[in-house]
Amino acid sequence: MRKARRIILTILATILLLIGLVLIFNEPIKGWLVQMNQENKMAKISPKSIEQANKSKGDFDFSKVKSIDMAQIGNSMANNTAQTLGVLAIPSVKMRLPILKGLSDAALSSGGGTMRPDQKMGQGNYPLAGHYMTNKGILFSPIERAQIGQKVYLTDLKKVYTYKIYYKKVVNPYAVWLVNNTKKKMVTLITCANGGISRWAIRGKLVKTQKATSKTLKIFDLEDMVK
Numbered sequence: 001m002r003k004a005r006r007i008i009l010t011i012l013a014t015i016l017l018l019i020g021l022v023l024i025f026n027e028p029i030k031g032w033l034v035q036m037n038q039e040n041k042m043a044k045i046s047p048k049s050i051e052q053a054n055k056s057k058g059d060f061d062f063s064k065v066k067s068i069d070m071a072q073i074g075n076s077m078a079n080n081t082a083q084t085l086g087v088l089a090i091p092s093v094k095m096r097l098p099i100l101k102g103l104s105d106a107a108l109s110s111g112g113g114t115m116r117p118d119q120k121m122g123q124g125n126y127p128l129a130g131h132y133m134t135n136k137g138i139l140f141s142p143i144e145r146a147q148i149g150q151k152v153y154l155t156d157l158k159k160v161y162t163y164k165i166y167y168k169k170v171v172n173p174y175a176v177w178l179v180n181n182t183k184k185k186m187v188t189l190i191t192c193a194n195g196g197i198s199r200w201a202i203r204g205k206l207v208k209t210q211k212a213t214s215k216t217l218k219i220f221d222l223e224d225m226v227k
Contacts, residue, residue: 034138037110041098045084046225047157053083058102060117067131067196082106085114086121086156087220088128093142096220099154103129112140112189115179121154122161122209124181127188132200140191143202152187152204153219160216163187163204170198178203 082100088111089096099114100107107113112128119126130140146152152163163186170193171178178188178201185206193200210216214223 034109034133038097038138041082041084041100041110042087042096042221045087045098045157045222049084050086050156053085053101056083056101058083058100058107058114058117059104060102060115064103082110084111086154087222088112089153089220090142090146090150091153091219092147092150093145094137095142095146097130097139099128108139115190116181119181121156122159122206123185124183125179125186125188126154127179127190129190132192140189140200143189143191144193144200146202152189152202154187155212155217155220155222157212157217157222157225160210160212160219161187161206162208162210164207165202165204167201167203169201170194171201173197173199175199175201 082102082104084098085101086099087096088099098111100111101114102117103113103115108129108131112130115127115129130143132144133139133141146165146168148165148168150165152165154161154163178190187204187206189200189202191200192198212225217223217225
């Protein structure tokens with residue numbers, strides 16, 4: 001009887017230990033997997049993949065967006081359904097991410113997702129949403145450290161668009177006006193703040209448009225894309 005009790009207690013202790021380890025290492029593991037997902041998307045980007053992405057349909061239902069979890073990341077890695085439209089870079093905060101079409105779990109587990117089906121890079125308002133993670137270098141977490149006056153770069157491998165940040169605020173989650181199109185050419189970046197209660201919103205105005213060359217793409221580490 002005592003032997004059986006010791007076995008049961010050992011099993012319970014082992015289970016509790018495993019649960020504790022999962023809780024401790026869950027965020028680092030999640031961050032590592034997301035980073036792998038990002039790098040996988042970046043490795044596969046090409047003019048052809050962007051052309052295909054522009055022809056594809058995305059999911060733009062913001063109400064379906066959920067906090068990122070292991071299931072989302074695993075599904076994104078397994079199915080690889082998110083379509084890559086280009087790349088976003090903010091060198092001042094060491095941010096470099098693929099831009100994906102729409103707000104699906106697969107897109108937001110890999111990079112920044114476009115928020116309207118009609119948006120075009122370099123024209124009007126180009127809003128992007130991304131997850132905030134406790135690992136400050138992953139997904140949209142770095143934009144919390146971005147400052148007014150710093151540069152945001154976008155590319156579709158045809159052109160490189162340079163934006164200068166002029167607006168940075170914490171807003172309520174219902175600030176849908178940030179997504180609306182505008183006559184002014186700008187980029188809008190949105191992620192969670194205050195544990196998901198609010199949102200960080202950053203806006204930059206377009207200050208330069210250049211042809212994508214090995215020199216201008218260097219900022220994205222994509223100089224090999226153009227000869």
